[in-house]
Structure formats: C-alpha cells, structure tokens
Amino acid sequence: MSLNAFVMSHELPIRLGFFFGIFAVMALWEFLAPRRRLSVSKSMRWGNNLGLVFLNSFVLRLLFPAAAVGMAAFAAHQGWGTFNYYALPTWLAVSSAVIVLDFFIWLQHLMVHAVPVLWRLHRVHHADLDIDVTTGARFHTLEIILSMLIKFAVIVLLGPPLVAVVIFEVLLNATAMFNHSNVSLPKGLDRVLRWIVVTPDMHRVHHSVEDDETNSNFGFNLPWWDRLFGTYRAQPRAGHDDMIIGINTFRDTGHCTWLWGILALPFIGRITEYAINTRRWDNDNKESNHEAD
Numbered sequence: 507m508s509l510n511a512f513v514m515s516h517e518l519p520i521r522l523g524f525f526f527g528i529f530a531v532m533a534l535w536e537f538l539a540p541r542r543r544l545s546v547s548k549s550m551r552w553g554n555n556l557g558l559v560f561l562n563s564f565v566l567r568l569l570f571p572a573a574a575v576g577m578a579a580f581a582a583h584q585g586w587g588t589f590n591y592y593a594l595p596t597w598l599a600v601s602s603a604v605i606v607l608d609f610f611i612w613l614q615h616l617m618v619h620a621v622p623v624l625w626r627l628h629r630v631h632h633a634d635l636d637i638d639v640t641t642g643a644r645f646h647t648l649e650i651i652l653s654m655l656i657k658f659a660v661i662v663l664l665g666p667p668l669v670a671v672v673i674f675e676v677l678l679n680a681t682a683m684f685n686h687s688n689v690s691l692p693k694g695l696d697r698v699l700r701w702i703v704v705t706p707d708m709h710r711v712h713h714s715v716e717d718d719e720t721n722s723n724f725g726f727n728l729p730w731w732d733r734l735f736g737t738y739r740a741q742p743r744a745g746h747d748d749m750i751i752g753i754n755t756f757r758d759t760g761h762c763t764w765l766w767g768i769l770a771l772p773f774i775g776r777i778t779e780y781a782i783n784t785r786r787w788d789n790d791n792k793e794s795n796h797e798a799d
C-alpha cells in the first residue's frame with residue numbers, strides 16, 4: 507500500500523491519535539512542571555476552552571464534511587493548482603506543499619492581527635487570561651470557518667498532494683498544542699529548537715498584553731517566516747514569569763473565560779489603536795505638520 511493510500515484510509519485515527527496523544531503528554535507536562543502560575547482556575551478554563559473546541563469541531567463537520575482533504579481531492583480531480591500542473595517527485599511535492607501551506611497560515615495570522623474586523627474574531631484566541639495547551643485550539647467559531655474557507659482557496663490555487671494536506675493539518679495541530687503549553691524547555695534546547703519549530707517560549711511572547719509583543723512571532727509551526735519578514739522577537743521584556751497574558755482591555759472571566767462571553771467577544775467593545783487602520787499619527791508628527799502649515 508502506498509503512503510498516500512495508507513494515510514487516506516487511516517485519516518481519522520491518525521488525526522485523533524496525534525491529537526489525544528500530544529494533548530495528554532503536554533497536559534501531564536504542564537501539570538508536573540508548570541512554567542507560570544495560572545491566574546484563573548484550570549478546571550474553569552479547560553471546561554470552557556474545550557467546550558469551544560467541541561462546538562467548533564461539530565460546526566466544521568456539519569458545514570464542511572469533506573474538509574480540506576476533500577477540497578484537495580476535488581482540485582486533483584479537476585487538475586487545478588500548481589502542484590497538479592507540474593509532475594514533481596512525491597517527497598518534493600509533499601514537503602514543499604507543507605511549507606507553502608504553513609506560509610499561508612502565517613500570512614493569515616498576520617492579517618487577522620492587522621485588519622480591525624478580523625482582529626475582533628482573533629481577539630478570542632488572545633483574550634485567554636492564561637496560556638496553556640487548551641489555548642492552542644481556542645478560536646472563535648467564525649474564525650474557524652473563515653480559516654477553512656481561506657484554506658480551501660489556497661488548496662485550489664496550490665493543488666497540494668492529499669497526503670501533504672493531512673500531514674500539514676496534523677503537524678499544525680500538534681505544534682499548536684506544544685507551543686501554547688505552559689511548559690519550559692532547557693534554555694540551550696529552546697535556542698536550537700526554535701530554528702526548526704516554534705517553541706512555547708517563542709509563542710508566549712505573542713500572547714503578551716503589550717501591543718508590540720503581540721505583533722510579533724505569528725508562526726504556529728515553522729519559525730522561519732517571522733525571522734524572514736522581521737516580526738521575530740526573542741523574549742518578552744518583562745520576562746516569562748512576570749509578563750501579563752491576554753488583552754489589556756479585557757481582564758474579567760465573564761468576557762475572557764466563560765464560553766458565552768468568549769462567543770460574544772467579537773461583537774462588543776471598541777477596537778483600540780491596536781489594529782492597522784485605527785492607528786493615529788503620533789503627537790510629534792501632528793505638531794510638525796502644523797508648523798509646516
């Protein structure tokens with residue numbers, strides 16, 4: 507049986523096996539050697555975060571039963587997309603498709619931070635008052651649907667091998683759980699590892715309340731895009747123990763922890779100066795403009 511046929515016929519057990527396996531390892535690691543002291547009760551956060559994950563899986567199955575792999579099969583059947591046009595060796599097609607898909611996820615993540623209406627949705631991921639393995643899968647249902655539609659579009663353009671789509675999704679799921687975990691690696695290991703994968707210390711910077719720190723380290727899987735495009739930040743200013751996690755303007759469990767509060771979060775409150783087109787000129791600029799008048 508070819509690798510392709512094996513992966514396709516065992517897709518669900520492969521996905522679930524990796525999900526539960528890595529979830530269990532990271533949850534146990536966090537329990538035995540937590541990196542930071544949690545500010546909200548773990549059982550309350552887990553109940554609500556996992557409730558949202560369950561709701562999202564249900565909605566996705568309902569809306570898109572064939573999911574991303576189905577779209578890749580459709581694109582292959584139609585002969586659509588770059589990879590269906592060129593006959594590359596399998597290993598090259600699969601590895602480059604995984605890397606290109608990861609780039610698009612990075613770009614999407616950058617854009618949901620930059621565009622005000624999309625930041626409303628993505629705030630749900632950032633409003634978590636602590637960061638741990640469950641934060642890795644905590645996204646608003648509308649952002650999950652939007653992500654899937656963007657993934658469909660990228661797949662139609664790329665025409666990636668089916669097995670690349672499964673590998674990519676399993677890898678992203680696994681690395682997201684790993685790098686959101688409340689754990690720490692030995693400093694030397696972290697330094698080496700973050701050249702090939704986003705580590706917990708690297709992604710934690712992205713969950714800081716400080717705007718400039720949140721606007722860095724957008725990678726979920728491969729760390730290269732942030733280094734390449736200048737959005738890499740090695741450590742938080744306040745240090746990992748003292749940095750504040752979340753969003754400055756939402757600090758209560760009603761908005762940040764309880765499931766109905768999380769689901770309502772995109773629809774309440776003003777967007778502050780955080781997203782791109784709500785930024786103002788700083789006062790120095792305004793003054794110098796006046797003087798020029």
Ligand SMILES: [Zn+2]
Nearest residue numbers: 615619628712
């Ligand atoms: Zn983000």
Ligand SMILES: [Zn+2]
Nearest residue numbers: 631686709712
């Ligand atoms: Zn995150």
